[in-house]
Amino acid sequence: MMQVTNKYPDARGGGDMEGTGSNGEDMQMVDDARLPLSRIVPIPANQLNLYRIVIILRLIILCFFFQYRVTHPVRDAYGLWLVSVICEIWFALSWLLDQFPKWYPINRETYLDRLALRYDREGEPSQLCPIDIFVSTVDPLKEPPLITANTVLSILAVDYPVDKVSCYVSDDGSAMLTFESLSETAEFARKWVPFCKKHNIEPRAPEFYFQQKIDYLKDKIQPSFVKERRAMKREYEEFKIRINALVAKAQKVPEEGWTMADGTAWPGNNPRDHPGMIQVFLGHSGGLDTDGNELPRLVYVSREKRPGFQHHKKAGAMNALIRVSAVLTNGAYLLNVDCDHYFNSSKALREAMCFMMDPALGRKTCYVQFPQRFDGIDLHDRYANRNIVFFDINMKGLDGIQGPMYVGTGCCFNRQALYGYDPVLTEADLEPNIVVKSCCGGRKKKSKSYMDNKNRMMKRTESSAPIFNMDDIEEGIEGYEDERSMLMSQKRLEKRFGQSPIFTASTFMTQGGIPPSTNPASLLKEAIHVISCGYEDKTEWGKDGWIYGSVTEDILTGFKMHARGWISIYCMPPRPCFKGSAPINLSDRLNQVLRWALGSVEILFSRHCPIWYNYGGRLKLLERVAYINTIVYPITSLPLIAYCVLPAICLLTNKFIIPEISNYAGMFFILMFASIFATGILELRWSGVGIEDWWRNEQFWVIGGTSAHLFAVFQGLLKVLAGIDTNFTVTSKANDEDGDFAELYVFKWTSLLIPPTTVLVINLVGMVAGISYAINSGYQSWGPLFGKLFFSIWVILHLYPFLKGLMGKQNRTPTIVIVWSILLASIFSLLWVKIDPFISDTQKAVAMGQCGVNC
Numbered sequence: 001m002m003q004v005t006n007k008y009p010d011a012r013g014g015g016d017m018e019g020t021g022s023n024g025e026d027m028q029m030v031d032d033a034r035l036p037l038s039r040i041v042p043i044p045a046n047q048l049n050l051y052r053i054v055i056i057l058r059l060i061i062l063c064f065f066f067q068y069r070v071t072h073p074v075r076d077a078y079g080l081w082l083v084s085v086i087c088e089i090w091f092a093l094s095w096l097l098d099q100f101p102k103w104y105p106i107n108r109e110t111y112l113d114r115l116a117l118r119y120d121r122e123g124e125p126s127q128l129c130p131i132d133i134f135v136s137t138v139d140p141l142k143e144p145p146l147i148t149a150n151t152v153l154s155i156l157a158v159d160y161p162v163d164k165v166s167c168y169v170s171d172d173g174s175a176m177l178t179f180e181s182l183s184e185t186a187e188f189a190r191k192w193v194p195f196c197k198k199h200n201i202e203p204r205a206p207e208f209y210f211q212q213k214i215d216y217l218k219d220k221i222q223p224s225f226v227k228e229r230r231a232m233k234r235e236y237e238e239f240k241i242r243i244n245a246l247v248a249k250a251q252k253v254p255e256e257g258w259t260m261a262d263g264t265a266w267p268g269n270n271p272r273d274h275p276g277m278i279q280v281f282l283g284h285s286g287g288l289d290t291d292g293n294e295l296p297r298l299v300y301v302s303r304e305k306r307p308g309f310q311h312h313k314k315a316g317a318m319n320a321l322i323r324v325s326a327v328l329t330n331g332a333y334l335l336n337v338d339c340d341h342y343f344n345s346s347k348a349l350r351e352a353m354c355f356m357m358d359p360a361l362g363r364k365t366c367y368v369q370f371p372q373r374f375d376g377i378d379l380h381d382r383y384a385n386r387n388i389v390f391f392d393i394n395m396k397g398l399d400g401i402q403g404p405m406y407v408g409t410g411c412c413f414n415r416q417a418l419y420g421y422d423p424v425l426t427e428a429d430l431e432p433n434i435v436v437k438s439c440c441g442g443r444k445k446k447s448k449s450y451m452d453n454k455n456r457m458m459k460r461t462e463s464s465a466p467i468f469n470m471d472d473i474e475e476g477i478e479g480y481e482d483e484r485s486m487l488m489s490q491k492r493l494e495k496r497f498g499q500s501p502i503f504t505a506s507t508f509m510t511q512g513g514i515p516p517s518t519n520p521a522s523l524l525k526e527a528i529h530v531i532s533c534g535y536e537d538k539t540e541w542g543k544d545g546w547i548y549g550s551v552t553e554d555i556l557t558g559f560k561m562h563a564r565g566w567i568s569i570y571c572m573p574p575r576p577c578f579k580g581s582a583p584i585n586l587s588d589r590l591n592q593v594l595r596w597a598l599g600s601v602e603i604l605f606s607r608h609c610p611i612w613y614n615y616g617g618r619l620k621l622l623e624r625v626a627y628i629n630t631i632v633y634p635i636t637s638l639p640l641i642a643y644c645v646l647p648a649i650c651l652l653t654n655k656f657i658i659p660e661i662s663n664y665a666g667m668f669f670i671l672m673f674a675s676i677f678a679t680g681i682l683e684l685r686w687s688g689v690g691i692e693d694w695w696r697n698e699q700f701w702v703i704g705g706t707s708a709h710l711f712a713v714f715q716g717l718l719k720v721l722a723g724i725d726t727n728f729t730v731t732s733k734a735n736d737e738d739g740d741f742a743e744l745y746v747f748k749w750t751s752l753l754i755p756p757t758t759v760l761v762i763n764l765v766g767m768v769a770g771i772s773y774a775i776n777s778g779y780q781s782w783g784p785l786f787g788k789l790f791f792s793i794w795v796i797l798h799l800y801p802f803l804k805g806l807m808g809k810q811n812r813t814p815t816i817v818i819v820w821s822i823l824l825a826s827i828f829s830l831l832w833v834k835i836d837p838f839i840s841d842t843q844k845a846v847a848m849g850q851c852g853v854n855c
């Protein structure tokens, strides 16, 4: 059923490849094996330098700009001017937070061939490290089992030694549907995996493989391929039918709850009150595939849930998986994906190992993050779902500082980093203590040296990775004199890991694997124990592992590791390693953004706030700035809304936020725009991001800012002040099989739509009013009007995708056309009739403005 021997030799020991033959070819191999497994591909210096110069220029211009703005109030519109200047200062600050972490962008390249040469040579047992892969799912109705099945299949078929891959599926919804479809998936994998490996196909998620509209015969020489492909396609369709049947069956819950095939009641009938469940499929003794080869283990896990126990959403699920996997397989590394993020490249694990198993990088790398890429997004990516600017610009920038943020999925972790240990930095960084010695010695320490270092041992468990394995511990305990301090370190371990000796012991096996001679039945029992709901009581789970306290557990988790001095790596090979789905209709997208922003606000008000947290530690300054940026951005919604309403007020009151401009001042305005434009263009140049993606990002910044971010600020405040807990509303992952993007036009009412709609309407009204006013007051008033119209149009252009989303798609007659026509019609009719409904209002406002100055 599961792996019980520790057959993973020390593979991270570094470049000491002994025992190679003495002839020249072998020597060459040894040399090659010593070459680095990855390299930094620098961005061309001329591009980067120009970019940096322009940033500095922009900074200088900005200073002059503000000097002018602050010293030149608008006499008759003091309030408007003050608000606008405050907003502008805030925008400038948030620009600084966003800009400077992009000072050292880099790219990277991996050498998979060298990795193979070093750790995975033909004819020898592979020395690659074992990896546990986590898949999280919660609601099979929103996260269709077929999608999860595809993710699981792509994992089982990954290009990595099968005995070193284990896949854990966490079911937070304790749904029998998830369980049964996983069982079907395990059966189908017996056919699917050998097919993938034989024909070396990509991607190895069947749905997406068969969906590809490419010439699948192109590089295939095997005559049998066509036939086998056809047969496999049929098999997959039958599999799909079985899954769909399960889904159909699950639509209506029987009164007495679900019963399993053997007639017993499904233990998870109440998702809020059920025991922990584990089922191991495939693997060691789980039967072979159709070619007679072993398959990776597949484990279903549904942690125990009881009323009155906090379960901490996804972070809690992930922590439960850390413990289960430590007990059952204990991979040295673990990689987690959301249920909809399948392996788009079967080489993903090897890519990650190019960094993790690198003797120099591996010791200090807490995780290797892959960019999130998506399928099924509408052609123009209306709601900036692909987040290209973030993934291709900001993250590359961070990679050059201390490493990219963790984004929740497609990320390979060093298990020790999740246990809350500090990185093992270079020997010079540390005092000459046992950590370094045992690293370099590579041999088990005798109990004597353990005794010598007992006090350091305690310290070390506080701060750095444990290097001893169980034999050492046992030997040590026998001859232990100072019982009290042993007890304390025992207590310390219990606090950190909880009350499972087996699990705690596994944490000392830094190369992964489980001790030999452990009996599978007792391991399973222990696995159930470590997922019980009370297990984390009186422990530090949530302070280590995945961090609790925010619905964006990802940011917090990565942040804490960086604060401990770990670095992370951004890995973006040409073929995207992971692909997921994204909510493409407006309402779902806004709700997703709301959750993210709320998560940020939660962090802002928590003790982990990057503004205050842990100075004097190992967090690099620019990395901190980037984290500050990701948690304060929701606040920008306040000045943003104000700023978007200002142009309309200007139009309605016939005032302006800028006084009559001199030529000298006008120059600064022009320089400002030019420098903004130039930094943008240069950024797109070094990153390779397209202008459309950039523009979408700008637009969505305004759309999100005027809706979701604003709500997040208030909900966050409510949480802090009134203790109202936040929800993790899962995004639906609809499978868009027809590919007609019907989802894009789905309209669901949510109050998130109100503020941007209001901003839009006000601006439209303002434009009508402004134009009609100008018409009435003759031609000298057209000049100032254009300034105001410009700002209004700026707002409307940014909100345009939102307007489109609001309109939906009714019978293919875009309602937006109707709206525009009504608008234009009213402008022209005003022009024709020359009436001015706002004239009295404006006069009133003028009077008030003057009063404001004089009094």
Ligand SMILES: O=c1ccn([C@@H]2O[C@H](COP(=O)(O)OP(=O)(O)O[C@H]3O[C@H](CO)[C@@H](O)[C@H](O)[C@H]3O)[C@@H](O)[C@H]2O)c(=O)[nH]1
Binding pocket: 136, 137, 138, 139, 143, 170, 172, 312, 313, 314, 317, 337, 338, 339, 340, 407, 408, 409, 551, 552, 553, 554, 592, 595, 596, 599, 728, 729, 730, 731, 732
């Ligand atoms: O109680 C819960 C709630 C959610 N999930 C899982 O969390 C994942 C992410 O949920 P989703 O609704 O897809 O959120 P997204 O906004 O699309 O996810 C992004 O943002 C999240 C942080 O808000 C990260 O956790 C995700 O990894 C990242 O992909 C899914 O696999 C869920 O099954 C759980 O396991 N338990």
Ligand SMILES: [Mn+2]
Binding pocket: 338, 340, 580, 581, 582, 731
């Ligand atoms: Mn998602």
